[in-house]
Amino acid sequence: MCKLQSLKTTTAFFIATLLFYSCDTIDVFEQTKSINKQEWESSKTLSFTFFLGDSTAFYNIDIVLRHTDAYHYNNIWLTITTKNPGDSIAKSQRVNLPLAANAKGWLGAGFDDIIEQRVLLNTRPVRLKPGNYTFTIEHIMREDPLKYVVNAGIRIEKVIQ
Numbered sequence: 310m311c312k313l314q315s316l317k318t319t320t321a322f323f324i325a326t327l328l329f330y331s332c333d334t335i336d337v338f339e340q341t342k343s344i345n346k347q348e349w350e351s352s353k354t355l356s357f358t359f360f361l362g363d364s365t366a367f368y369n370i371d372i373v374l375r376h377t378d379a380y381h382y383n384n385i386w387l388t389i390t391t392k393n394p395g396d397s398i399a400k401s402q403r404v405n406l407p408l409a410a411n412a413k414g415w416l417g418a419g420f421d422d423i424i425e426q427r428v429l430l431n432t433r434p435v436r437l438k439p440g441n442y443t444f445t446i447e448h449i450m451r452e453d454p455l456k457y458v459v460n461a462g463i464r465i466e467k468v469i470q
Contacts, residue, residue, distance in 0.1 A: 357445075370463070384409075
């Protein structure tokens, strides 16, 4: 009987912890695209379009990148282009995303030999206008094609304050 009570307490604690941590953000959009043969050519631009309806909330924007443990570099340079609703011109920015901490290894979470990186693009949550957004991602590394990249994408999360 004591073991059953302990199991119930442990299960209740686990569920409460899961609910607590899952309430920090709400996914609005997440999509990744596979890189053919794990060789990302610089001419291969990945494009993601989504609709955002809530303009009162704040959002975090992450780049999602999965690579193998054989990836050659501690970082990746990307050009991120954003087309906001109502804007006639898209805005581009070059970003250097850290993927490894020198001697400590990869910064992301690993499963077998695949490492998933979620790198926050904005320094603090931002408000977004309602409407259709298009994000494009391309690598601007010297190695072309860039080997051992499995897929890349974008994640938009609503921040609960």
